[in-house]
Amino acid sequence: MIFDFLTIFPEFFVSPLQEGIIRRALNDGKVEVRIHNIREYATDRHRMTDDRPFGGGEGMVMKPEPLAACLQSARTAGLRSRVVLLSPVGQRFTQRTAERLTGYDQLILVCGRYEGVDERFRERYVDEELSIGDYVLTGGELAALVVLDAMIRLLPGVLGCGESAVNDSFSCGLLKHRQYTRPRVFEGMAVPDVLFSGDHAAVARHRLLESVTLTLQRRPDLLSAMTFTPAERKILRQAGLLAQVEAAVEAMTSEDLK
Numbered sequence: 001m002i003f004d005f006l007t008i009f010p011e012f013f014v015s016p017l018q019e020g021i022i023r024r025a026l027n028d029g030k031v032e033v034r035i036h037n038i039r040e041y042a043t044d045r046h047r048m049t050d051d052r053p054f055g056g057g058e059g060m061v062m063k064p065e066p067l068a069a070c071l072q073s074a075r076t077a078g079l080r081s082r083v084v085l086l087s088p089v090g091q092r093f094t095q096r097t098a099e100r101l102t103g104y105d106q107l108i109l110v111c112g113r114y115e116g117v118d119e120r121f122r123e124r125y126v127d128e129e130l131s132i133g134d135y136v137l138t139g140g141e142l143a144a145l146v147v148l149d150a151m152i153r154l155l156p157g158v159l160g161c162g163e164s165a166v167n168d169s170f171s172c173g174l175l176k177h178r179q180y181t182r183p184r185v186f187e188g189m190a191v192p193d194v195l196f197s198g199d200h201a202a203v204a205r206h207r208l209l210e211s212v213t214l215t216l217q218r219r220p221d222l223l224s225a226m227t228f229t230p231a232e233r234k235i236l237r238q239a240g241l242l243a244q245v246e247a248a249v250e251a252m253t254s255e256d257l258k
Protein backbone atom coordinates (compact mmCIF):
# COMPACT_ATOMS: atom_id res chain seq x y z
CA MET A 1 0.00 0.00 0.00
CA ILE A 2 1.20 3.51 -0.76
CA PHE A 3 0.74 6.40 1.69
CA ASP A 4 1.18 9.90 0.28
CA PHE A 5 1.42 12.83 2.70
CA LEU A 6 0.75 16.33 1.40
CA THR A 7 2.31 18.84 3.78
CA ILE A 8 4.07 22.17 4.04
CA PHE A 9 6.35 20.64 6.72
CA PRO A 10 7.98 17.59 5.09
CA GLU A 11 10.67 17.40 7.80
CA PHE A 12 7.94 16.55 10.29
CA PHE A 13 7.88 12.98 8.99
CA VAL A 14 11.60 12.17 9.13
CA SER A 15 11.89 10.77 12.64
CA PRO A 16 8.54 8.94 12.98
CA LEU A 17 9.26 6.97 9.81
CA GLN A 18 12.61 5.81 11.17
CA GLU A 19 11.38 3.92 14.19
CA GLY A 20 9.93 0.53 15.08
CA ILE A 21 7.34 -1.28 13.03
CA ILE A 22 6.92 1.58 10.56
CA ARG A 23 10.61 1.53 9.69
CA ARG A 24 10.59 -2.26 9.36
CA ALA A 25 7.53 -2.19 7.09
CA LEU A 26 9.19 0.44 4.90
CA ASN A 27 12.49 -1.43 4.75
CA ASP A 28 10.71 -4.69 3.91
CA GLY A 29 8.79 -2.96 1.10
CA LYS A 30 5.44 -3.80 2.71
CA VAL A 31 4.41 -0.16 2.41
CA GLU A 32 5.67 2.85 0.54
CA VAL A 33 5.52 6.35 2.01
CA ARG A 34 5.93 9.45 -0.13
CA ILE A 35 6.13 12.95 1.27
CA HIS A 36 5.04 15.82 -1.00
CA ASN A 37 5.91 19.41 -0.19
CA ILE A 38 2.86 21.51 -1.10
CA ARG A 39 5.06 24.61 -1.29
CA GLU A 40 6.81 23.19 -4.36
CA TYR A 41 3.51 23.49 -6.23
CA ALA A 42 2.96 27.17 -5.45
CA THR A 43 3.61 29.17 -8.60
CA ASP A 44 3.92 32.74 -7.31
CA ARG A 45 7.25 34.43 -6.59
CA HIS A 46 7.02 33.87 -2.82
CA ARG A 47 5.69 30.31 -3.11
CA MET A 48 2.70 31.19 -0.98
CA THR A 49 0.53 28.31 0.19
CA ASP A 50 -1.89 30.38 2.29
CA ASP A 51 -3.72 33.66 2.20
CA ARG A 52 -6.13 35.76 4.26
CA PRO A 53 -9.72 34.51 4.54
CA PHE A 54 -12.35 36.19 2.39
CA GLY A 55 -14.92 37.86 4.60
CA GLY A 56 -12.31 38.60 7.25
CA GLY A 57 -11.58 36.74 10.43
CA GLU A 58 -8.53 35.39 12.13
CA GLY A 59 -5.62 33.43 10.65
CA MET A 60 -4.80 32.22 7.17
CA VAL A 61 -6.37 29.66 4.83
CA MET A 62 -4.48 27.20 2.63
CA LYS A 63 -4.84 28.14 -1.02
CA PRO A 64 -6.53 25.60 -3.30
CA GLU A 65 -4.22 25.74 -6.35
CA PRO A 66 -0.97 24.44 -4.76
CA LEU A 67 -2.97 21.77 -2.94
CA ALA A 68 -4.66 20.64 -6.16
CA ALA A 69 -1.40 20.58 -8.14
CA CYS A 70 0.35 18.67 -5.37
CA LEU A 71 -2.49 16.16 -5.21
CA GLN A 72 -2.46 15.59 -8.99
CA SER A 73 1.24 14.86 -8.81
CA ALA A 74 0.77 12.42 -5.91
CA ARG A 75 -1.90 10.36 -7.68
CA THR A 76 -0.63 7.23 -9.37
CA ALA A 77 -2.66 6.12 -12.37
CA GLY A 78 -4.27 2.71 -12.11
CA LEU A 79 -4.29 2.60 -8.30
CA ARG A 80 -7.47 2.54 -6.20
CA SER A 81 -6.80 5.70 -4.28
CA ARG A 82 -8.59 7.58 -1.52
CA VAL A 83 -8.01 11.22 -0.66
CA VAL A 84 -8.35 11.99 3.05
CA LEU A 85 -8.27 15.46 4.54
CA LEU A 86 -7.30 15.54 8.22
CA SER A 87 -9.68 17.94 9.91
CA PRO A 88 -11.28 18.45 13.33
CA VAL A 89 -14.68 18.64 11.61
CA GLY A 90 -14.20 15.23 9.98
CA GLN A 91 -15.74 11.90 10.93
CA ARG A 92 -14.03 10.30 13.91
CA PHE A 93 -11.14 8.02 12.87
CA THR A 94 -11.65 4.60 14.48
CA GLN A 95 -10.28 1.08 14.19
CA ARG A 96 -13.13 0.35 11.74
CA THR A 97 -12.03 3.31 9.58
CA ALA A 98 -8.47 2.01 9.64
CA GLU A 99 -9.67 -1.46 8.57
CA ARG A 100 -11.86 -0.03 5.79
CA LEU A 101 -9.09 2.15 4.37
CA THR A 102 -6.73 -0.83 4.01
CA GLY A 103 -8.97 -1.77 1.05
CA TYR A 104 -7.31 0.92 -1.07
CA ASP A 105 -3.96 0.75 -2.88
CA GLN A 106 -3.09 4.35 -2.22
CA LEU A 107 -4.07 6.68 0.61
CA ILE A 108 -3.41 10.37 0.06
CA LEU A 109 -3.40 12.23 3.36
CA VAL A 110 -3.77 16.00 3.14
CA CYS A 111 -2.34 17.82 6.16
CA GLY A 112 -3.97 21.17 6.86
CA ARG A 113 -2.34 24.08 8.71
CA TYR A 114 -3.46 27.51 9.89
CA GLU A 115 -7.28 27.79 9.81
CA GLY A 116 -7.55 24.86 7.39
CA VAL A 117 -7.92 24.49 3.62
CA ASP A 118 -10.01 26.40 1.08
CA GLU A 119 -13.44 24.75 0.90
CA ARG A 120 -13.33 24.43 -2.90
CA PHE A 121 -10.31 22.14 -2.70
CA ARG A 122 -12.17 19.95 -0.23
CA GLU A 123 -15.29 19.87 -2.36
CA ARG A 124 -13.52 18.98 -5.60
CA TYR A 125 -10.76 16.65 -4.49
CA VAL A 126 -11.36 15.18 -1.03
CA ASP A 127 -13.11 11.82 -0.63
CA GLU A 128 -13.46 12.01 3.13
CA GLU A 129 -12.48 14.15 6.12
CA LEU A 130 -11.17 12.46 9.23
CA SER A 131 -10.69 13.74 12.75
CA ILE A 132 -8.55 11.91 15.28
CA GLY A 133 -10.46 13.37 18.22
CA ASP A 134 -12.32 16.28 19.71
CA TYR A 135 -9.42 18.68 20.07
CA VAL A 136 -7.63 21.04 17.70
CA LEU A 137 -4.04 20.36 16.67
CA THR A 138 -1.76 22.93 15.07
CA GLY A 139 -1.60 20.86 11.90
CA GLY A 140 -2.71 17.66 10.21
CA GLU A 141 0.73 16.01 10.20
CA LEU A 142 0.40 14.31 13.59
CA ALA A 143 -3.13 13.21 12.71
CA ALA A 144 -1.94 11.77 9.38
CA LEU A 145 0.81 9.88 11.18
CA VAL A 146 -1.77 8.47 13.58
CA VAL A 147 -3.73 7.17 10.57
CA LEU A 148 -0.58 5.63 9.07
CA ASP A 149 0.44 4.05 12.37
CA ALA A 150 -2.98 2.53 13.02
CA MET A 151 -3.27 1.20 9.47
CA ILE A 152 0.21 -0.12 8.93
CA ARG A 153 -0.16 -2.79 11.61
CA LEU A 154 -3.27 -4.11 9.83
CA LEU A 155 -1.49 -4.65 6.52
CA PRO A 156 -0.53 -8.22 5.56
CA GLY A 157 2.94 -9.27 6.70
CA VAL A 158 3.71 -6.10 8.66
CA LEU A 159 3.39 -7.57 12.14
CA GLY A 160 5.65 -10.54 12.86
CA CYS A 161 4.26 -13.94 13.78
CA GLY A 162 4.57 -13.19 17.52
CA GLU A 163 2.54 -10.03 17.04
CA SER A 164 -1.08 -9.81 16.02
CA ALA A 165 -3.72 -7.15 15.62
CA VAL A 166 -6.60 -9.63 15.83
CA ASN A 167 -6.95 -9.54 19.62
CA ASP A 168 -6.17 -5.86 20.05
CA SER A 169 -8.59 -3.50 21.74
CA PHE A 170 -11.35 -2.54 19.28
CA SER A 171 -10.36 -5.20 16.70
CA CYS A 172 -12.16 -7.87 18.67
CA GLY A 173 -14.90 -5.46 19.75
CA LEU A 174 -13.78 -5.25 23.40
CA LEU A 175 -10.99 -3.52 25.29
CA LYS A 176 -8.00 -5.77 25.69
CA HIS A 177 -7.42 -7.64 28.94
CA ARG A 178 -4.62 -6.56 31.30
CA GLN A 179 -1.17 -7.99 30.62
CA TYR A 180 1.75 -9.09 32.78
CA THR A 181 5.36 -10.18 32.36
CA ARG A 182 8.30 -10.97 34.66
CA PRO A 183 8.80 -10.59 37.58
CA ARG A 184 5.99 -12.63 39.07
CA VAL A 185 5.81 -10.26 42.04
CA PHE A 186 6.49 -6.53 41.59
CA GLU A 187 6.49 -4.24 44.63
CA GLY A 188 4.30 -6.72 46.47
CA MET A 189 1.82 -7.12 43.61
CA ALA A 190 1.48 -10.65 42.25
CA VAL A 191 0.42 -11.74 38.78
CA PRO A 192 -2.95 -13.63 38.84
CA ASP A 193 -2.29 -17.33 39.56
CA VAL A 194 -4.44 -18.55 36.68
CA LEU A 195 -1.84 -17.27 34.20
CA PHE A 196 0.61 -19.88 35.54
CA SER A 197 -1.89 -22.73 35.54
CA GLY A 198 -1.01 -24.01 32.07
CA ASP A 199 -4.77 -24.42 31.57
CA HIS A 200 -5.39 -22.60 28.28
CA ALA A 201 -9.17 -22.65 28.66
CA ALA A 202 -8.93 -21.13 32.15
CA VAL A 203 -6.56 -18.42 30.89
CA ALA A 204 -8.90 -17.62 27.98
CA ARG A 205 -11.85 -17.49 30.38
CA HIS A 206 -9.97 -15.16 32.76
CA ARG A 207 -8.99 -12.87 29.88
CA LEU A 208 -12.51 -12.75 28.47
CA LEU A 209 -13.89 -11.79 31.87
CA GLU A 210 -11.21 -9.10 32.28
CA SER A 211 -11.94 -7.69 28.82
CA VAL A 212 -15.66 -7.58 29.40
CA THR A 213 -15.28 -6.04 32.88
CA LEU A 214 -12.93 -3.35 31.55
CA THR A 215 -15.23 -2.62 28.61
CA LEU A 216 -18.24 -2.39 30.93
CA GLN A 217 -16.38 0.07 33.15
CA ARG A 218 -14.77 2.22 30.47
CA ARG A 219 -16.50 1.81 27.10
CA PRO A 220 -19.95 0.23 27.50
CA ASP A 221 -20.85 1.78 24.12
CA LEU A 222 -18.64 -0.85 22.44
CA LEU A 223 -20.81 -3.67 23.74
CA SER A 224 -23.78 -2.93 21.50
CA ALA A 225 -21.76 -3.97 18.44
CA MET A 226 -20.41 -7.10 20.14
CA THR A 227 -21.63 -10.62 19.40
CA PHE A 228 -20.61 -13.25 21.93
CA THR A 229 -20.47 -16.92 21.02
CA PRO A 230 -22.72 -19.31 23.00
CA ALA A 231 -19.64 -20.51 24.91
CA GLU A 232 -18.67 -16.94 25.80
CA ARG A 233 -22.24 -16.16 26.88
CA LYS A 234 -22.13 -19.18 29.18
CA ILE A 235 -18.88 -17.96 30.78
CA LEU A 236 -20.34 -14.48 31.22
CA ARG A 237 -23.54 -15.88 32.72
CA GLN A 238 -21.61 -18.04 35.20
CA ALA A 239 -19.54 -15.02 36.25
CA GLY A 240 -22.68 -12.89 36.67
CA LEU A 241 -21.61 -10.52 33.88
CA LEU A 242 -24.13 -11.38 31.16
CA ALA A 243 -26.95 -9.42 32.83
CA GLN A 244 -24.66 -6.40 33.18
CA VAL A 245 -23.68 -6.61 29.51
CA GLU A 246 -27.33 -6.85 28.46
CA ALA A 247 -28.26 -3.92 30.72
CA ALA A 248 -25.43 -1.81 29.23
CA VAL A 249 -26.56 -2.62 25.67
CA GLU A 250 -30.16 -1.84 26.61
CA ALA A 251 -29.09 1.49 28.15
CA MET A 252 -27.14 2.40 25.00
CA THR A 253 -30.06 1.47 22.76
CA SER A 254 -32.56 3.55 24.72
CA GLU A 255 -30.05 6.43 24.74
CA ASP A 256 -29.85 6.17 20.90
CA LEU A 257 -33.62 6.23 20.60
CA LYS A 258 -33.93 9.50 22.59
Ligand code: SAM
Pocket residue numbers: 085086087088089110111112113114115116117130131132133134135136137138139140141143
Ligand atom coordinates in the same frame (compact mmCIF):
# COMPACT_ATOMS: atom_id res chain seq x y z
N1 SAM B 1 -9.87 26.30 12.26
C1 SAM B 1 -10.01 24.90 12.29
C2 SAM B 1 -11.25 24.56 13.09
O1 SAM B 1 -11.55 25.25 14.05
O2 SAM B 1 -11.87 23.51 12.80
C3 SAM B 1 -8.78 24.25 12.93
C4 SAM B 1 -7.58 24.27 12.06
S1 SAM B 1 -6.22 23.46 12.80
C5 SAM B 1 -5.47 24.74 13.72
C6 SAM B 1 -5.13 23.21 11.46
C7 SAM B 1 -5.14 21.85 10.85
O3 SAM B 1 -4.80 20.87 11.81
C8 SAM B 1 -6.44 21.38 10.26
O4 SAM B 1 -6.65 21.91 8.98
C9 SAM B 1 -6.27 19.88 10.24
O5 SAM B 1 -5.57 19.45 9.10
C10 SAM B 1 -5.41 19.64 11.47
N2 SAM B 1 -6.17 19.18 12.64
C11 SAM B 1 -6.41 19.89 13.77
N3 SAM B 1 -7.10 19.17 14.65
C12 SAM B 1 -7.33 17.96 14.08
C13 SAM B 1 -8.02 16.80 14.50
N4 SAM B 1 -8.60 16.71 15.67
N5 SAM B 1 -8.03 15.75 13.65
C14 SAM B 1 -7.45 15.81 12.44
N6 SAM B 1 -6.79 16.90 11.99
C15 SAM B 1 -6.72 17.97 12.80
